[in-house]
Amino acid sequence: MKRAACLVMAWAMAAAPGLAQAPPSYLVGVVSESGDMVTWLRPADGGRLTLDRVVKIDPRPPEMDGPHNITVAPDQKSYYVTVSHGTPFGSLWRLDAKNDTLIGTAPLENYPTTIGLTPDGDFAFVANSDFYGDRPKVNPVTIVHTPTMTTITNLSACEMPHGAKVNHAGTVAYISCMHSDEILEIDVSTLSVVHRIKLGRGHAMAGMDHPMPVAAPGATGPDLTKECAATFVSVSGDDSRLFVACNVGNQLQVWDARSRTLIKAIPTGAGAYNVEPSRDGKLLIVTNKKDQSISVVDAVTLSEIKRIPTTKKIVHGVAFSPDGRYAYVSEESIGADFGAVDVLDLVTLTMTSSYPVAAQPTGITILRSR
Numbered sequence: 001m002k003r004a005a006c007l008v009m010a011w012a013m014a015a016a017p018g019l020a021q022a023p024p025s026y027l028v029g030v031v032s033e034s035g036d037m038v039t040w041l042r043p044a045d046g047g048r049l050t051l052d053r054v055v056k057i058d059p060r061p062p063e064m065d066g067p068h069n070i071t072v073a074p075d076q077k078s079y080y081v082t083v084s085h086g087t088p089f090g091s092l093w094r095l096d097a098k099n100d101t102l103i104g105t106a107p108l109e110n111y112p113t114t115i116g117l118t119p120d121g122d123f124a125f126v127a128n129s130d131f132y133g134d135r136p137k138v139n140p141v142t143i144v145h146t147p148t149m150t151t152i153t154n155l156s157a158c159e160m161p162h163g164a165k166v167n168h169a170g171t172v173a174y175i176s177c178m179h180s181d182e183i184l185e186i187d188v189s190t191l192s193v194v195h196r197i198k199l200g201r202g203h204a205m206a207g208m209d210h211p212m213p214v215a216a217p218g219a220t221g222p223d224l225t226k227e228c229a230a231t232f233v234s235v236s237g238d239d240s241r242l243f244v245a246c247n248v249g250n251q252l253q254v255w256d257a258r259s260r261t262l263i264k265a266i267p268t269g270a271g272a273y274n275v276e277p278s279r280d281g282k283l284l285i286v287t288n289k290k291d292q293s294i295s296v297v298d299a300v301t302l303s304e305i306k307r308i309p310t311t312k313k314i315v316h317g318v319a320f321s322p323d324g325r326y327a328y329v330s331e332e333s334i335g336a337d338f339g340a341v342d343v344l345d346l347v348t349l350t351m352t353s354s355y356p357v358a359a360q361p362t363g364i365t366i367l368r369s370r
Contacts, residue, residue: 037055055095103149140157168238199244232245252297274317
């Protein structure tokens with residue numbers, strides 16, 4: 001009888017996954033630009049978030065230093081944060097993922113934003129957006145050797161670089177440029193710009209020190225009479241496609257990475273800002289910074305399948321859970337009002353919960369283990 005009862009209990013636990021499953025073995029990290037901190041959140045049932053800890057990123061108290069972006073090293077042993085303000089420039093911080101102690105820093109340039117890491121974790125490509133500098137101006141991409149946290153070079157890049165992503169093969173770093181409306185291809189082996197992909201007409205004040213291509217009559221490609229303002233670039237899992245968020249163009253551009261030709265421009269909500277492919281490659285999520293929404297795009301048909309409202313107005317970044325079940329969306333604050341991290345169920349395509357985060361949460365990432 002006792003054995004039968006045990007069997008019934010075991011069956012019940014198997015039939016009710018919520019009872020049998022261990023807590024998710026990952027954390028969601030989000031930086032608060034106006035609060036000089038990283039908030040680490042722990043997922044619970046249904047992807048719901050609870051507070052794990054808060055880490056200060058504050059090199060110059062009481063000054064506001066503006067941590068903007070966060071990403072985790074491929075080996076999950078450390079994480080990196082761009083600190084946007086400093087004397088005279090910003091910096092890249094590397095912290096231990098277990099105890100949050102500072103491993104090292106590297107000097108960057110004016111207002112560094114996003115970080116692209118090579119798959120081996122040895123190099124970081126950091127876009128220096130220089131939002132408040134004089135225009136027109138060509139800004140650099142800083143390349144850092146991460147094992148020693150040594151700045152190798154400040155590579156002359158483009159007008160207001162903002163997004164940075166390295167392909168999965170580790171051969172090319174892609175940089176999206178807001179004002180000059182282009183994607184740069186940086187050869188990782190030579191640390192040099194080898195190609196420029198024109199996305200739109202560029203910002204009216206943009207000034208470049210190199211010639212920009214124009215559309216040939218009858219050519220199929222981006223509309224060079226309109227501005228894209230590329231805020232972010234991502235790469236498909238097989239490195240064959242590039243996904244570019246156009247913040248002014250209100251669209252997602254999909255490019256063939258090998259031929260550098262435009263496959264399709266997909267309308268999104270206003271202010272497309274960040275774009276990331278899901279872990280299985282079936283979906284793309286675009287954060288619409290001026291629309292209080294995200295666009296869910298079918299990566300096969302290249303069409304928007306759903307536009308989902310968010311709890312806060314200024315939508316920023318997106319990160320996916322390791323099991324591919326949830327997407328976590330960061331949303332910035334307005335004044336004293338808290339920002340948030342919303343939880344999207346990728347099966348039902350519904351927002352299931354939201355966690356308030358203070359002081360302008362921006363960059364977001366996933367730490368798979370602690």
